Amino acid sequence: MCLTYSPRRPRADQRRRGRVLRFLPTNLSAPEIADQLSLSVHTVRTHMRNVYAKLGAHGRT
Numbered sequence: 001m002c003l004t005y006s007p008r009r010p011r012a013d014q015r016r017r018g019r020v021l022r023f024l025p026t027n028l029s030a031p032e033i034a035d036q037l038s039l040s041v042h043t044v045r046t047h048m049r050n051v052y053a054k055l056g057a058h059g060r061t
Helices: 012-023 030-037 041-055
Strands: none
Touching: 012 030, 012 041, 030 041
16 A cells, blocks of 8 residues: 655635734734625634634733
8 A cells, every 4th residue: 555645735714714813913803804804704703713712812912
């Protein structure tokens, strides 16, 4: 059996989370980030909540 390395492409939700992540150090609100990325505010807040949970943080401050 031959195993080969096949790089995985990031899934759509991972790409969106990465785009939201880049805005977290800014002073933009979730609605402003959503507007910039053409996403719903709910989607942005969900990604933010997931990122903070992975970091063990409760918010930006």
